[in-house]
Amino acid sequence: MACQQNSLPACFVSLSLRAGHFYDPNDCQGLAHLLEHMVFMGSRHLPKPNALNDFIERFGGNLNAWTGTEYANFHYSCERHALEQTLPAFADALRQPLLNIDAIQNEVRSIDAEFKFKRKDDLRRLYQIHKETCNPAHPFSKFSVGNQETFTRHSADKLRTLLKDFHSQYYCARNMCLCIATPLPVSELSNLLEQSFGGFAPGELAPADWPLLYTPDQLGIEIAINPLQQARRLIVTFALPGLHNEFKTKPLNYISHLLGDEGEGSLLAYLKERGWASNLIAGSGIEGDAFKDFNISFQLTKQGLKDREQVLNALFSYLELVKQSVDTPWRFHEKAQLAALANQYDENIKPLTLVCDYAQYLFMYSAEEISQFRSLVDSFDATLINNAMRYFTPDNMRVKVIAPEVATSQTCRFYEAKYQVNPLDDALLEQLRTPQRIDGLALPPPNPYLGGDYQLTLPESGQDTPHCITDKPGKQIWFAQDQQFHSPKGDIYLSFDVPAFSDNLHNVAAKRIWLGTLNDYLQAKYYRAEIAGLHYRIYGHQCGLTLHTRGFTNQQCLLAEQLLSAIMSFTPDQATFEHHKAMQRQNLQNTLLNKPTNRLFSRLSVLIQRNTQAPVELIDALCEVSYASMSTTMAHALDSYYIEGLMHGNWSASQANSFADTVDKACADANGQPLSRAVSRLPVGAPLYHEVPCEHDDASVVLYLQAPSANLQDTAMCMLLEQMLAAPFFNVLRTEKQLGYIVGTGYVPHNQHPGIAFYVQSPNQSPSTLLSAITSFLFQQLGEIEFYRHYWPTIQQNLLKQLQEHDLSLSMKSQRLWVSLGIKDRGFNRNAQLAAMVSQLTFEDIQSYAHSLAERSLFGELVLFSRGRFAGIDVPEDRSVNSISSFKQRISYFR
Template structure:
């Protein structure tokens, strides 16, 4: 984690009761961010009630002494422009929120009351048990959860990591509600105390106002004691040097090589594991990954991830395997240990470490990705591990080279500390894990293999990277040019339009270049879209090793498909970015893949599309919604058939036809001068002679008003799910504004009614859903206990009742309006975010680049009488188009009128009218 927050003014206070507080003043900020870490994660669950910590987390939202109504604190946060959330991890639970900056003193007492005096109402406990059980059922077919449970069952049963963290109705209901209530009270009393909690606040409010508010809110916390964390070793001796076979639900083949070690990730001065993962995870030419890809054994490699705690760490090297790679697991392990031998030999080469430190410092200095609330959560956790002096140094110190410490870290990368997980449909298994039913088998790695690995020497075709050629000595700002901070066209001619704007806001030596190739031959028919996917996948694979050094030096790129063709996006430091863009344009226009590359990419696309069919029901429904509403979006199931049918010769022909005519739209924004914008224009002119076509319309189907269309989506999941989508009559600003008002007004009541009160499912919500800028509202529920008929009935009954009784919201309208205006008034938080916003504006032809401002004006001028009229017309079904998508899971489907039922997607899209 990195952050650009200035910490030189951070204050560290310990309250009279022992609560540690870190206050980070941010005078230029607009919002306050607060996180309370509690050493009360699932490691502290009682042995006879796994999941109790998770249940208590839920219960803290169900009312406290001063805000007794369930979720009342969420409503309070929303009133003050914020949101509140929480999570329960291994050693820690965390409660965090953001709000309007000046609202902090007003909401802190409620936050403290939530943590200190929860009501723990028995009926609410029973309701939240059902919510947790729905959450558990929702994840039962999640391969990551299944893998995690196998991990728990193959570690030391005396270590608390082995506990089941989620909880289920069956587990909780082993206890009478009175007993469970007492257990929650005891757990809360023992762990939710000042000595066992730590608070971080990032706020624009002056410390002299915040500190008294913190003291008033949190001094009443009982002092208590810090919870012990003296666990045994995570693994016993016979749980190392093993292979764990796991059969996944998805079509996936992976090998995760784990090295068990103490908490070396907490060494913030040398960061030895960061250095080791930098070398093992290298993707450039000559790397471990490149060598294994050349043998067609591996398609991807990630080094350094893995579970971690205050005093333990799993260092994972995860390989995405091909079918051939699965048969060569031993050779892959030998290659890994050969690469490790190189790393161990190079420890004395200080320049490698120093280059990595320079790359890290550069990334931190110009980091644009840090989210203040995540930063607050990190610092609250850090208060348990580091002194105030160390915390200030955490993210501002250049990593210090220490050869002895690096050698000590590398001493854990030995066969004796090895655990190898092999995840593939073909593996042999002999048992099932609890709760998720994942099939697995544990066997010792052969002594001969372990002996081979211990004797490994560097491999001939693997080498450590040389000095990074993309690492510049100077990152400077170009001279500002008056009037160039708003996008304007530097070229607008047949086949091409290039836009340019200089950044005058963030003063960063970074920038973005977007180039969209709109290619009719790649947008339709289905066979062409399938060929495009295969070709882009092969192209990205081809480029990966060639430009990896650029990536880690802060020069990034993406080449991705979209409805009308494909886009090249380069971003990062402007030094050498134009050269990178030029090379990538040439690659796009000239790359010819081999038959082997075609087969590899085709296999990857088949796997990805096949796995997408196993997504959660709500995800499947929203994906299908986009397919039905957007003319040039295809369903994964249909695309899979087209990919299966695609041949190498067909793909070559389609690719050749595709680049015979296209339209290019480009945008350059950031630390660039006008001369560079002209260079980009000339570059596109010279490199893209076939840019002679027209832009492609992003048409949206027009749903009928006054009747409902229905569409069933197949799903492998046992849960039922329903999405009710209401399509606005136009994409005008007033209709968009009213659509946003409707969603904002009904979001909290919908969640409260269908999830908290009716307990229909864990996944319940609403969303403002624009397709190609055409607005709509979606209401969705996924349920393990109710079928689609009951879900749809509950949804429509709620909607009809709320629309007929819209006057109830008159009192709330000023607050709803204020929250919407704040959302629309949010500033660009980074140069990259601003570039993206301007690029989207160009795509939607918002050439005033102020759509949010105009939407805010519309919302500000809406009267409640206009909302009443809108609600009446919506309730009478004379305004919005309606579409219901559903997956029936283990329940019966909907009985829908044949004339209103979409069974053939292609026919629906052919016959549907489209908004112009």
């Protein structure tokens, strides 16, 4: 399938193969995943590992792949006119992988590291229990990832033979579907496709005649599971055939739309009112061509866990209302209108995601049908919806109860998660078959935010550039009219810098609790606005909080005004406070269970940004916040504050001025100054070290190098050096040295102060070994920077391309303008300035800068590490950061 789009900024390619883990041999599970890795480890024309990745990156692209249940997928992007060069190389890697034995053994170690990395991931643990409690004759029950144990049952030669056989059987023409989105005429692609893919053997389409996913005794059961995180969840699963493939009516989308409603009268609102649940998600679940799990997932409170039978009663009572809704189809038509509206004005279309989806759809649908997916308005079909609803019965469900306190008696393979399976009580099943009607439950009324006419505002001279329309002590509001995207949408940002929200840990903790209660209060009140394309977020930042609304401009100003009023006046009751205090503590405790590398980067932000706090500190502070102290904090927090805003989109100047007047009146007490986003000034010449305790077996190290300033030259140099070193760092430390699964570099600015991070997480090596490998690589490469002279023009051009990229959507442009305001870039052209700087730099400039960095006379250095099951790093006391608060008190700051 080829799609010609002249406006596309690049080419996007996706190849889907019916070669997922369902086709793994029983005695070598994970083989499909291993072959996916081996495709990148060298082919006839590009024999070096990761050479294909490097080749595509030279043409401004990215390459990736995944292995799913029935399908594997390989996809990449490249510059508009680079398809002729890249497509043959892509096809060659898929057709003729070398399958070198040394590379196979390396990738087995990489997959084992990936497996170990996820062993303490609750989702992976839940997934494995799911596999062990389904039909063992169904291929879903297979272990899809693979690890050292499953692969080393075979000799290296045998494993290579298995890979060759798998490749020969499944990587064939009839087992492939290809989708390309390109600005090139389709007529020009024929020869290129023949040249690239003509050499594939025809082969046979892999069979897909699986048995039922669940046997009768695997339905009507309860599975109790102990998680690692402090969470309580109830997941109700209904086993369905492939109803998600009904693309004209989409009956499951309609059912999930009603079940997932969060407005007044909804199932979630009812459960919240009774203190049983705090969140509900409907419609997710595993799926294949011929099967679908429909999940309703509840985030329970402690009381909800005790009363979970009542939660199930409420669910089935609401399901009865959904069944009755088929007789009143206006809700379906409203849902179809909302979906059509979202598609018509979708600003976040990701071409690479679309071509990946379409490549897989080609196994089931014609190209003509696929072309209708985004334009076809859902058609009402009562028979189809009623047919779908007949699967939503107590006897066709599985119930997972996930909580630390539930009794368990079994341990799953590979991930060591505890669980227990019991049949659901017959009396409960009988009760759920004829659920009692609950007066507090009601289907949603007509959506008052669904407009009938979305008009564009006429362009006005001089209004398309951001300019300040309110400039008074304590407040600045900026406006720019959209004259580029011609969309009836816009964004409003309002940021509050509040000294009382950042001057001590108690107040930061009180702010977190209050924001949780505020958002909970607003959720049911404005849910219908959300699904009608009027979105909002109210979130905390290091100096206060931000209100962001986005979407259709009609009624958005009214919504923003109402939300602003809530910020100024809302006070929760004590019961709501206690509930959200417990939730915030649980959330913070769960962040302490994040993967080691994630923990290290989180702590890096805490140490570098003066007004960012660590979860471990906030947990203690939360415990000390009382309802009275939170109320006092909130009552006086806005005695002094500064507000800055931006309005960008489909508004006229008069509408913008009117809204600015509203903000001016609502925030009449604003009298403060913008707060400093200060960052720590790391010492130059010798690194500081900080250990982060982490309950994970893997060791992890992050080396952070902080630029000497935030000026254009230092920023550009950081960006260039990171891009220059990224690929070789990955190739040497991951592919060659096999230090771990998580290996990489990153350009990491903090409050726009530039820096570079190098990181490795390993199940096999100590932090000392990892740090030695990182520093040896870094200083050797910096000392031999002449090697990169050949690559310099490509690296320079790739960065220039990134910096010169046009805004792809109105919301993307709004965000860029908002960030520019945050860094005081009143010309709104920081990227253009950086591009000009990058274009002026010579390789000799890079060489000189790299030598200064290698001599450790330029950058500040900070090493963060987690020891895992290994010994830590022996650190001199005067270089060790043991206390976050002491470090922040004694360090100097960039301001």
